[in-house]
Amino acid sequence: QKEVEQDPGPLSVPEGAIVSLNCTYSNSAFQYFMWYRQYSRKGPELLMYTYSSGNKEDGRFTAQVDKSSKYISLFIRDSQPSDSATYLCAMSERVPAAGNKLTFGGGTRVLVKP
């Protein structure tokens, strides 16, 4: 069983719809939760970063963490065709002496149709 599970998609939505993405994990030591966006043939770029439980909002993006359920979500409001990408969740226990090792989900491919 993978440490972090993520539905590969593709998730296809019409422009303007809300995109809902999620990841589940098994390691209760994870404290830092991130969402990366990866365009085709590009490197991942950090989108959202959350510590512990709760919500965080940044423009059209909202990240939620529910540590009790070991479940994190990313919502994209008013989706645009430019949001079409693969979204990767990533998590870290934060072990300072060993570097910030991230454990990634497999990614969900999102297609926003005009």
Add this chain to the structure above:
Amino acid sequence: NAGVTQTPKFRVLKTGQSMTLLCAQDMNHEYMYWYRQDPGMGLRLIHYSVGEGTTAKGEVPDGYNVSRLKKQNFLLGLESAAPSQTSVYFCASSYGSGQETQYFGPGTRLLVL
């Protein structure tokens, strides 16, 4: 400010050949990482470095070696390439302990025949 750059962008190798992938960052980051990305597997950490002259194994280190002779460079070597090493390789860097943001390079596509 180029961020994280990787060389080459694409390479084809025959089984048993060797090669070195180069990663460079101009952000004065202490930590650097090498990942591989395979379909449905997400990114998996190969090796990482917490500073110049130091390296450590990640999740999937077998078949790879690394060196960090200069702070800005992190080299990934394949001594004897195998088809199982066909993948997209990403380098990343971060400021260090307490800063979880990792900045990724554009990737190197490697095909081993």
